[in-house]
Amino acid sequence: xxxxxxxxxxxxxxxxxxxxxxxxxxxxxxxxxxxxxxxxxxxxxxxxxxxxxxxxxxxxxxxxxxxxxxxxxxxxxxxxxxxxxxxxxxxxxxxxxxxxxxxxxxxxxxxxx
Amino acid sequence: xxxxxxxxxxxxxxxxxxxxxxxxxxxxxxxxxxxxxxxxxxxxxxxxxxxxxxxxxxxxxxxxxxxxxxxxxxxxxxxxxxxxxxxxxxxxxxxxxxxxxxxxxxxxxxxxxxxxxxxxxx
Numbered sequence: 001x002x003x004x005x006x007x008x009x010x011x012x013x014x015x016x017x018x019x020x021x022x023x024x025x026x027x028x029x030x031x032x033x034x035x036x037x038x039x040x041x042x043x044x045x046x047x048x049x050x051x052x053x054x055x056x057x058x059x060x061x062x063x064x065x066x067x068x069x070x071x072x073x074x075x076x077x078x079x080x081x082x083x084x085x086x087x088x089x090x091x092x093x094x095x096x097x098x099x100x101x102x103x104x105x106x107x108x109x110x111x112x113x
Numbered sequence: 114x115x116x117x118x119x120x121x122x123x124x125x126x127x128x129x130x131x132x133x134x135x136x137x138x139x140x141x142x143x144x145x146x147x148x149x150x151x152x153x154x155x156x157x158x159x160x161x162x163x164x165x166x167x168x169x170x171x172x173x174x175x176x177x178x179x180x181x182x183x184x185x186x187x188x189x190x191x192x193x194x195x196x197x198x199x200x201x202x203x204x205x206x207x208x209x210x211x212x213x214x215x216x217x218x219x220x221x222x223x224x225x226x227x228x229x230x231x232x233x234x235x
Binding site for chain 1: 148157158159160163172173174175208212213218219220221222223225226227228
């Protein structure tokens, strides 16, 4: 199974500042045939199901603000919120869908400093 | 609009069974593989199982293999999860989730239901 490890476990950032969350996979999730990274990022707020933010490691889902971006390839990835807003307070998860089981990272709690 | 609605959760004793259902609407259900994902209280997300669009392929997490069975009825737009020999550690909110791409099990989940709570307790 591919193990997904996020860092940090929690993060406090001031409003308007940059927040970056990291995700590392135990093996590459880059498919050679289509050169795509099978990596997604989700946001989850209390009492709600997760919401897809980023897929193929860097493609923003429709409706997701431009301040949210994803990058990385192979085994190392990051999610960046360029200017933190109050509505960004949530838990963020990375997930690989390269192979089953489609494992998630343990989550990163993002708060306002 | 695209909607997934889970049902069937409840309180059950260890060792007993429970069947969850997910009714889909707003998209061509028979063209999409479907997943179950669970979340224990205060914990992270755990992928549980997937079934291909036509039901021919099924994959499970090791933690539920041999106890849970995923199935679907494309004529009724429903996805089911039969859970047998339930354990305390199966207590969680269970979500059904739809992948973005059709006819593949390798894709991100762009739609989730609201979840149904399963509590395993003696």
